[in-house]
Amino acid sequence: MTETVNGTKVQRTSAGGDERPLLEIKDLQVGFTTQDGLVKAVDGINLTLYRGQSLAIVGESGSGKSTTAHAIINLLPGTGHISGGQILLDGQDLTKASKHDMEAIRGRKIGFVPQDPMSNLNPVWSIGFQVEEAIKANGIATGRKEVKKRAIEVLNQAGLADADRRLRQFPHQFSGGMRQRVLIGMGLAADPQLLIADEPTSALDVTVQRVILDHLESLTRELGTTLLFITHDLGLAAERAEQLVVMYKGKVVESGPSAEILQNPQHPYTQRLVAAAPSLASRRIQSSGSIAAAESSMQSDAGHAAGEAIDLIATAEARAEAMEAAATAPPAIIVENLTKVFKIRGSGEFTAVDEVSFEIPKGTTMALVGESGSGKSTVAKMLLKLEDATSGKIVVGGKDLASTSGRELFELRSRMQPVFQDPYGSLNPLRNIGNTISEPLSTHGYGTKATRRNRVFELLDQVSLPRTLISRYPNELSGGQRQRIAIARALALKPEIVVLDEAVSALDVLVQAQILRLLADLQSELGLTYLFITHDLAVVRVIADHVCVMQRGKIVEKATTDEVFDNPREQYTRDLLAAIPGAGIELGA
Amino acid sequence: MAGYIVRRVLQAIPVLLGTTFLIYFMVFAMPGDPIVALFGDKTPPPQVIEQLRARYHFDQPFIVQYFIFLGNIFRGDLGVAFSGQPVSEILGATFPVTLRLAALAVFFEMVAGISVGLISGLRKGGIFDASALVMSLILISLPIFVVAFVAQFIFGIQLAWFRTTVGSGAPIQDLILPAIVLATISFAQISRLTRASVIDTEGQDFVRTAASKGLPRTRIVPVHILRNSLIPVVTYLAVDFGTLMVGATVTEGIFNVPGVGRTLYQAIIRGEGPTVVAFVTIMVLIYLVVNLLVDLLYAVLDPRIRYAK
Numbered sequence: 001m002t003e004t005v006n007g008t009k010v011q012r013t014s015a016g017g018d019e020r021p022l023l024e025i026k027d028l029q030v031g032f033t034t035q036d037g038l039v040k041a042v043d044g045i046n047l048t049l050y051r052g053q054s055l056a057i058v059g060e061s062g063s064g065k066s067t068t069a070h071a072i073i074n075l076l077p078g079t080g081h082i083s084g085g086q087i088l089l090d091g092q093d094l095t096k097a098s099k100h101d102m103e104a105i106r107g108r109k110i111g112f113v114p115q116d117p118m119s120n121l122n123p124v125w126s127i128g129f130q131v132e133e134a135i136k137a138n139g140i141a142t143g144r145k146e147v148k149k150r151a152i153e154v155l156n157q158a159g160l161a162d163a164d165r166r167l168r169q170f171p172h173q174f175s176g177g178m179r180q181r182v183l184i185g186m187g188l189a190a191d192p193q194l195l196i197a198d199e200p201t202s203a204l205d206v207t208v209q210r211v212i213l214d215h216l217e218s219l220t221r222e223l224g225t226t227l228l229f230i231t232h233d234l235g236l237a238a239e240r241a242e243q244l245v246v247m248y249k250g251k252v253v254e255s256g257p258s259a260e261i262l263q264n265p266q267h268p269y270t271q272r273l274v275a276a277a278p279s280l281a282s283r284r285i286q287s288s289g290s291i292a293a294a295e296s297s298m299q300s301d302a303g304h305a306a307g308e309a310i311d312l313i314a315t316a317e318a319r320a321e322a323m324e325a326a327a328t329a330p331p332a333i334i335v336e337n338l339t340k341v342f343k344i345r346g347s348g349e350f351t352a353v354d355e356v357s358f359e360i361p362k363g364t365t366m367a368l369v370g371e372s373g374s375g376k377s378t379v380a381k382m383l384l385k386l387e388d389a390t391s392g393k394i395v396v397g398g399k400d401l402a403s404t405s406g407r408e409l410f411e412l413r414s415r416m417q418p419v420f421q422d423p424y425g426s427l428n429p430l431r432n433i434g435n436t437i438s439e440p441l442s443t444h445g446y447g448t449k450a451t452r453r454n455r456v457f458e459l460l461d462q463v464s465l466p467r468t469l470i471s472r473y474p475n476e477l478s479g480g481q482r483q484r485i486a487i488a489r490a491l492a493l494k495p496e497i498v499v500l501d502e503a504v505s506a507l508d509v510l511v512q513a514q515i516l517r518l519l520a521d522l523q524s525e526l527g528l529t530y531l532f533i534t535h536d537l538a539v540v541r542v543i544a545d546h547v548c549v550m551q552r553g554k555i556v557e558k559a560t561t562d563e564v565f566d567n568p569r570e571q572y573t574r575d576l577l578a579a580i581p582g583a584g585i586e587l588g589a
Numbered sequence: 590m591a592g593y594i595v596r597r598v599l600q601a602i603p604v605l606l607g608t609t610f611l612i613y614f615m616v617f618a619m620p621g622d623p624i625v626a627l628f629g630d631k632t633p634p635p636q637v638i639e640q641l642r643a644r645y646h647f648d649q650p651f652i653v654q655y656f657i658f659l660g661n662i663f664r665g666d667l668g669v670a671f672s673g674q675p676v677s678e679i680l681g682a683t684f685p686v687t688l689r690l691a692a693l694a695v696f697f698e699m700v701a702g703i704s705v706g707l708i709s710g711l712r713k714g715g716i717f718d719a720s721a722l723v724m725s726l727i728l729i730s731l732p733i734f735v736v737a738f739v740a741q742f743i744f745g746i747q748l749a750w751f752r753t754t755v756g757s758g759a760p761i762q763d764l765i766l767p768a769i770v771l772a773t774i775s776f777a778q779i780s781r782l783t784r785a786s787v788i789d790t791e792g793q794d795f796v797r798t799a800a801s802k803g804l805p806r807t808r809i810v811p812v813h814i815l816r817n818s819l820i821p822v823v824t825y826l827a828v829d830f831g832t833l834m835v836g837a838t839v840t841e842g843i844f845n846v847p848g849v850g851r852t853l854y855q856a857i858i859r860g861e862g863p864t865v866v867a868f869v870t871i872m873v874l875i876y877l878v879v880n881l882l883v884d885l886l887y888a889v890l891d892p893r894i895r896y897a898k
Contacts, residue, residue: 075797099806107803114801119794122813124820124891133812134802170892186802 028085043250054227056241111192117179121171128167138190158185206579236581276513338392354553367544417490421502423482434470480511668863687848693768706783725777754845786818827883
């Protein structure tokens with residue numbers, strides 16, 4: 001433990017020793033005033049963070065983790081307010097700090113890196129302007145030249161090369177990863193003692209996520225910044241923080257050193273989180289190697305979770321059996337040399353999909369994996385004929401898609417249904433659930449009003465939702481429930497093929513696990529063929545039989561799931577695998 | 590950017606042709622013979638009528654009249670009013686007055702509307718917000734001529750702060766009261782729009798991020814909230830320009846402003862085809878130019894538009 005000049009550069013110590021904690025939260029309560037009275041989002045949490053340490057708050061959305069972060073910097077949204085407890089920063093109670101004091105603390109003492117890089121930069125000001133105003137507001141530098149120099153320094157430090165050239169550009173000219181670097185740079189612009197990172201990489205591709213988190217880690221270590229990290233991904237949290245705090249419904253259910261919690265979770269909720277995290281589950285399947293080992297780990301899981309765990313390993317195992325049976329069936333989808341070229345005004349052509357070929361055997365799942373921009377969604381759009389192919393062939397159920405049109409295409413569409421990523425955007429908020437699910441039925445002239453209603457009930461049963469939902473509206477449902485509705489709608493016409501475009505990416509881990517389980521069950525029950533598009537290899541391990549890895553429009557690796565995970569041939573695939581959070585964590589099971 | 594402006598200017602051509610044709614047709618279809626009406630109760634000799642008809646091309650079929658008019662416009666000749674004065678001369682005398690009035694009105698409605706909207710938005714649900722809403726509703730419900738007469742009576746006659754009618758040369762101090770009256774039409778809309786826009790912007794993530802950087806409120810409001818909120822307001826301004834011209838016609842009549850509105854009104858009453866068409870054509874032209882300017886201003890406010898080519 002060596003202290004340097006200004007007292008902020010303290011080397012990391014594993015425990016605080018006799019030192020005073022930098023941040024101490026005592027019995028914090030945060031409430032939101034609603035028409036039904038006060039709703040408590042954070043209900044009496046305690047937390048201690050020592051200088052130079054890193055701590056992660058883990059929980060699903062609605063658990064109060066982001067609210068805690070916002071309470072610390074006193075920027076609670078809407079009617080939110082601190083209704084009790086203390087937040088001590090270096091001994092000063094922030095809940096009693098004046099508005100003026102808080103302005104001095106924000107940025108200078110507590111840096112904040114927000115969640116969504118797309119919405120957290122003001123679109124009408126240049127990057128340079130926004131970084132420079134942070135520097136000026138905190139009095140880090142004065143004079144135009146000095147401020148600009150510091151801005152470049154900060155951005156370079158955050159890993160943004162050629163920052164001096166990019167200062168004059170605007171946020172929309174930056175990629176998500178670059179914007180996040182800018183936000184990290186802004187958060188660290190005034191050398192704060194504490195950096196709060198609220199899901200800083202959730203909106204980014206896995207490989208970008210890894211690079212950014214690595215950078216954030218080395219940067220905070222170098223500067224001696226204390227890190228408070230907020231995430232929904234347990235694997236990520238354990239990998240990136242020394243201490244874990246697990247939150248559930250506004251309360252801390254478990255806290256302690258990361259490795260300890262992961263290997264020996266005490267609270268049932270933590271146990272479920274550990275069991276459900278795809279990043280961890282896929283690790284476990286991988287490390288077990290044989291079915292026997294998987295079974296034993298499955299049992300130990302079941303033991304932990306007291307029967308509550310959603311068992312992704314068993315799901316994966318059942319999949320393996322189904323696949324053997326399917327090996328002899330004719331392919332449901334054949335894609336040959338599929339190419340899509342977009343014309344870009346002014347700068348010629350852009351090949352989004354380049355000579356892609358694959359087959360999907362009936363009743364199996366093919367995962368199309370790649371980062372955003374790799375062309376995977378364009379393949380899905382062409383398969384659904386929402387986009388025309390530039391060249392190449394798509395054969396669905398023996399029919400060439402290019403030559404079908406009108407009536408035939410209409411019929412083909414009933415056999416091929418999509419589920420999209422965003423369950424909030426893909427359901428019409430003005431139509432109730434019953435209408436939403438029965439829409440494809442009435443479009444395709446299925447039965448009478450009464451039989452359609454019965455089919456809707458049947459579908460609600462299939463996706464394990466109560467029948468009473470039929471008259472409810474999307475805004476009354478949770479993200480997971482909405483995605484179930486989207487799946488029910490896709491299944492309404494008894495399709496043979498379902499195209500799942502990032503269908504679980506927007507969901508919380510526990511919900512994600514439930515949906516994956518549901519998809520697997522429906523597949524074995526109904527003999528569905530899935531094209532599963534995702535950027536998350538961890539999910540692939542659980543659900544897919546075959547994997548195609550796409551990079552810049554081309555398929556760079558094509559193999560069975562086991563081969564890809566056990567024996568990746570391409571460097572790119574290895575990068576993707578390494579980017580699964582929690583890769584280096586020893587598990588207890 | 591240059592390509593964009595050229596494209597917009599080219600788009601204006603069919604719009605101008607269409608509007609002039611429509612207006613010309615409507616003036617043509619107006620009941621009554623304008624030449625006969627010109628002489629009031631007197632009955633002029635038939636050859637005088639014939640002569641006048643030929644002079645204004647009223648003896649030709651409609652479509653020929655229209656093309657003669659168009660051809661003249663291209664040669665910069667807007668025709669001659671019944672008074673014998675060239676229309677371009679009347680335009681030259683009246684347009685500067687109306688432009689001054691309109692500019693003043695826009696200034697008043699922007700300053701008042703945006704300030705009231707900003708404060709209401711920042712203190713949503715407060716007393717200021719509630720009174721602003723009531724005020725706006727009252728102003729929206731009142732026809733402009735009522736506002737004009739009431740203003741004229743109170744500020745012009747009772748308090749005698751302003752002159753009740755505009756003197757010759759239309760000096761700025763005489764135009765203030767008519768401009769305020771004209772501004773009331775759109776003040777309510779602008780303040781409500783600004784309010785909604787401010788509330789929307791304040792809830793944006795980047796505003797919280799700005800605060801998390803340690804910026805004081807006095808900087809966040811103008812830099813991060815107001816500028817972003819102005820984008821829809823500026824767009825509204827373009828549409829609003831039409832309302833302003835309608836309002837100007839009424840207001841100029843009441844305050845006796847020697848501007849376009851009053852002259853146009855008189856020309857319509859007299860059925861003076863050439864004058865009406867020429868005036869309206871110029872108005873359409875100005876409307877198109879204002880819309881183009883607003884779109885360019887929009888690009889200044891929002892860099893995403895600027896670079897999205």
